[in-house]
Each structure stands twice: as C-alpha cells, then as structure tokens.
Amino acid sequence: MLSLQTRRRMLVAAGASLAAALVLTxxxxxxxxxxxxxxxxxxxxxxxxxxxxxxxxxxxxxxxxxxxxxxxxxxxxxxxxxxxxxxxxxxxxxxxxxxxxxxxxxxxxxxxxxxxxxxxxxxxxxxxxxxxxxxxxxxxxxxxxxxxxxxxxxxxDNYGMGVSAGTYICEELGDNPDAVVAEIAGIDSLPLTQDRSQGFADALEDCGLEVSNRVAADFTVQGGEAAASQLLSAAPKIDALWNHDDDQGVGVLAAIDAAGRDEFFMVGGAGSANAMREIQSGDSVLKATVIYPxxxxxxxxxxxxxxxxxxxxxxLVEIEVPNRIVLNAPVVTSENVDKYLPTAFES
The missing domain is CATH 3.40.50.2300 (Response regulator)
Structure with missing residues (x-):
C-alpha cells in the first residue's frame, strides 16, 4: 500500500513530466x-x-x-x-x-x-x-x-480539501483504530465532490481509518439538515464527522443540536465566517473547517x-501567466481562526 506522502510525490512527478512535455512540443x-x-x-x-x-x-x-x-x-x-x-x-x-x-x-x-x-x-x-x-x-x-x-x-483544491480534513481527523483519532468516521458530502454527481471524498478516504487510509457512514446533501441549509438527520439516525455512535460545505453545515449543526448529539467532533468545509465563529466559541462540536477560497x-x-x-x-520569473493554478486548502482551528476570519464569507 502506497503512503499518502508517496502518492503525493508521484503526482508531483507526473505533473512535472507533463509540463516538460508540453514545453518541449x-x-x-x-x-x-x-x-x-x-x-x-x-x-x-x-x-x-x-x-x-x-x-x-x-x-x-x-x-x-x-x-x-x-x-x-x-x-x-x-x-x-x-x-x-x-x-x-x-x-x-x-x-x-x-x-x-x-x-x-x-x-x-x-x-x-x-x-x-x-x-x-x-x-x-x-x-x-x-x-x-x-x-x-x-x-x-x-x-x-x-x-x-x-x-x-x-x-x-478539492482533493486537497479531503486530504486536509482527513489528516486533521487522523491527528485527533489516529490512536483509535476503531473510531467511527462519518461524512456528509455535497452533490455526489459533481467531480469536485468526488475529488473531496477521494482525498478524504486516502488521508484516512494513511492512518488506518475509513469512512463508516456517508450521506450526500446539496450545498444548501435544508439539504444539510435533512442529510445530517438521516446520518444521525443510522449511526448511533460517531467519533468524527466531516461535512464538505459550511453553507449546508448550518443545517447540519441544526440537526445535530435537535438530536442532542455531542459525542463527536466535526470538521467543516469552505471556510465560512459562521463556521469560524462556531470554532472560535469553543462551545460547538465544530472544531475545524477546511478553506475552499x-x-x-x-x-x-x-x-x-x-x-x-x-x-x-x-x-514568477516565467514571462507568461501560468495555465493552471490550484489554491491551498488549509485547516482552520481555534489556534489560527483569527487569521482567516476577517476574509471569510457569510453563509
């Protein structure tokens, strides 16, 4: 089994080879x-x-x-x-x-x-x-x-979002190989959702974890609440939850509150101001979110x-604007939320 670090090196090498081929031709x-x-x-x-x-x-x-x-x-x-x-x-x-x-x-x-x-x-x-x-x-x-x-x-970086979320969860649960990890995705038919889920699965695999329960929503508050209610009913115990999108996360948090569940921690996605204030408060199951600029x-x-x-x-030294730019997907926690909150968007 290739480690996540090895896969990353292979992807970088493949990208460099492709770029070189394009320049040569x-x-x-x-x-x-x-x-x-x-x-x-x-x-x-x-x-x-x-x-x-x-x-x-x-x-x-x-x-x-x-x-x-x-x-x-x-x-x-x-x-x-x-x-x-x-x-x-x-x-x-x-x-x-x-x-x-x-x-x-x-x-x-x-x-x-x-x-x-x-x-x-x-x-x-x-x-x-x-x-x-x-x-x-x-x-x-x-x-x-x-x-x-x-x-x-x-x-x-959709794949990178999944990797960041999975890596954070691994750091929190890596010493618990029996941990139950759940996932609330966005719209499953979109490649971006598929990339996020793949990155999440790959990062979890690197520390011996896997997704035990998964549902998909639609990036809306209503969809997030309905999907979370379904997930919580199907999973009586959860240790960590990744929700792909902070807009639908408003509904996800409402469903969690309605169900009275607080035995797990949650990671969000996109980086909304609402999510960051939840993290900042210290009173929420939401402990982190992954930026999608x-x-x-x-x-x-x-x-x-x-x-x-x-x-x-x-x-750049290069005299042309690059033809492909992928932005970073950092994790926001209580330790660095003050850095990201001023430029965050409102759900």
Missing part, C-alpha cells in the same frame, strides 16, 4: 501565440494603469453564501482597476442560458472572459469557440472537459487583466 492548452508578448513583470508595472480591457464575467446563480462571495469578490476586484471594463452576465444555473451569455461576449469581442461554469462539460464547447476567436478564457472552480477551452484555469473569481479577474494586457505574474 511547444503545445500548451489554449495556445494564444498571437497575443502580445508579456512585458510587465514587476508588481509596480502590473498595478500601473494600462490599456482598457473589457472582461466578460459569467457565473452560476448565487444561491448560497460561497457563490455570493465569489461574485461580490469578483466585482470588487474589477473596481480596483480603472483599466477594467467589466461586463457581468446574470448568474444562472441554466447551462444553456450561460452558453448564450458566452456567445454574447464573443459577439461583443470582449478582450477576455472569466467563466465559472454551472457545468464544466456543458460549457466546454462554447469556451473553445471563444478561444478560437482569440478571446482568452479564464476557467474558475469547475473545470472544462478540454484543456483547449481555457487559457488559464484557477481552482480550489471564495477569491477564485476575483483571482480570475486579475489574471484576465494580466493576460489581456500582455503582462506576467510579478512573483
């Missing part, structure tokens, strides 16, 4: 060789006002706190730059409507598109059309099914500006 995902060669590589040059760029932004409907934070952070980031003309499409969970929004951006000949797709596979074809029209696409959070659909992909679209706006203006990232 001169073929990169979303080749935009007709763009202006990047020039500015210092922080001062990048922050300096340049030619005005029109950026189209489209994302899902803000039907829970994390997505609301994603949208508001993107708008706030664009407002920082007088050389950004931001065109915002109405948030939607209808893939066909979002496709038509991207088509409008293409017809309007925007300089770049920042796209958090309601469904990555469904939006892939129209994103490729934008790329073929010479419009760089910045793919946020939910990946397209083709590397040719985006110039830059910026993601939270709500800054991704804001980062996408900033990267779209750099790409459209032919600039690079100031902290």
């Amino acid at each position: 001169g073929c990169t995902p979303g080749d935009t060789s007709n763009e202006t060669e990047p020039t500015g590589a210092s922080a001062e040059e990048n922050e300096a006002e340049g030619d005005t760029v029109t950026i189209g932004f489209s994302g899902p409907a803000a039907d829970h706190g994390w997505l609301g934070a994603i949208n508001s952070a993107a708008l706030a980031e664009a407002e920082k730059y007088p050389d950004i003309d931001l065109k915002v499409a109405e948030g939607t969970n209808d893939a066909n409507l979002q496709i038509s929004q991207v088509e409008t951006f293409i017809n309007d000949q925007v300089d770049a598109i920042v796209l958090l797709p309601t469904d990555g596979a469904a939006l892939t074809e129209v994103a490729i059309q934008a790329m073929e029209a010479g419009i760089p696409v910045i793919n946020v959070d939910r990946e397209f099914s083709s590397t040719f659909a985006s110039r830059v992909t910026i993601l939270g 709500s800054t991704q679209a804001a980062d996408g706006i900033r990267l779209a500006r750099l790409v459209a203006q032919g600039k690079a990232m100031s902290d």
Whole structure:
C-alpha cells in the first residue's frame, strides 16, 4: 500500500513530466501565440494603469453564501482597476442560458472572459469557440472537459480539501483504530465532490481509518439538515464527522443540536465566517473547517487583466501567466481562526 506522502510525490512527478512535455512540443492548452508578448513583470508595472480591457464575467446563480462571495469578490476586484471594463452576465444555473451569455461576449469581442461554469462539460464547447476567436478564457472552480477551452484555469483544491480534513481527523483519532468516521458530502454527481471524498478516504487510509457512514446533501441549509438527520439516525455512535460545505453545515449543526448529539467532533468545509465563529466559541462540536477560497473569481479577474494586457505574474520569473493554478486548502482551528476570519464569507 502506497503512503499518502508517496502518492503525493508521484503526482508531483507526473505533473512535472507533463509540463516538460508540453514545453518541449511547444503545445500548451489554449495556445494564444498571437497575443502580445508579456512585458510587465514587476508588481509596480502590473498595478500601473494600462490599456482598457473589457472582461466578460459569467457565473452560476448565487444561491448560497460561497457563490455570493465569489461574485461580490469578483466585482470588487474589477473596481480596483480603472483599466477594467467589466461586463457581468446574470448568474444562472441554466447551462444553456450561460452558453448564450458566452456567445454574447464573443459577439461583443470582449478582450477576455472569466467563466465559472454551472457545468464544466456543458460549457466546454462554447469556451473553445471563444478561444478560437482569440478571446482568452479564464476557467474558475469547475473545470472544462478540454484543456483547449481555457487559457488559464484557477481552482480550489478539492482533493486537497479531503486530504486536509482527513489528516486533521487522523491527528485527533489516529490512536483509535476503531473510531467511527462519518461524512456528509455535497452533490455526489459533481467531480469536485468526488475529488473531496477521494482525498478524504486516502488521508484516512494513511492512518488506518475509513469512512463508516456517508450521506450526500446539496450545498444548501435544508439539504444539510435533512442529510445530517438521516446520518444521525443510522449511526448511533460517531467519533468524527466531516461535512464538505459550511453553507449546508448550518443545517447540519441544526440537526445535530435537535438530536442532542455531542459525542463527536466535526470538521467543516469552505471556510465560512459562521463556521469560524462556531470554532472560535469553543462551545460547538465544530472544531475545524477546511478553506475552499471564495477569491477564485476575483483571482480570475486579475489574471484576465494580466493576460489581456500582455503582462506576467510579478512573483514568477516565467514571462507568461501560468495555465493552471490550484489554491491551498488549509485547516482552520481555534489556534489560527483569527487569521482567516476577517476574509471569510457569510453563509
């Protein structure tokens, strides 16, 4: 059985080999060789006002706190730059409507598109059309099914979230091989949920634990409460619980309170301010949460500006903006909650 550390090294090595192969062949995902060669590589040059760029932004409907934070952070980031003309499409969970929004951006000949797709596979074809029209696409959070659909992909680390949650639980329960570990996932059909669960299982395996009871919810308060009630009824004893999403965690905590259960500790996911205040209080079963950054679209706006203006990232020697960026998934506990609470989103 390979240890988690060994698997990580193998993944890093495989990624390095792929990157090297792409460089040697001169073929990169979303080749935009007709763009202006990047020039500015210092922080001062990048922050300096340049030619005005029109950026189209489209994302899902803000039907829970994390997505609301994603949208508001993107708008706030664009407002920082007088050389950004931001065109915002109405948030939607209808893939066909979002496709038509991207088509409008293409017809309007925007300089770049920042796209958090309601469904990555469904939006892939129209994103490729934008790329073929010479419009760089910045793919946020939910990946397209083709590397040719985006110039830059910026993601939270879903697999890493699971690893972080599992590692924390291992540290707390590693000396108890009979511990009962439960899991409340998000929407099971989404690759991001599958990645989170796989990372969680892999981390637990590394310390001899496994998930004993698992249910799925839907990232909503109501869904979290219903799933938690089901889980608690099926599992008379639990030692640790990981809930994938702090928005649905509001409902999960309500169900736990209604059931009068407090024999276990809980780890959340995403990093909402609500969850962090629970951790801070010291009076809750919620002892930790794993960050899934709500800054991704804001980062996408900033990267779209750099790409459209032919600039690079100031902290890298490389003269091109990278084509893939994966953000970290740190664990927030009572020991470091003060560091993360000021930038957390409200559920």
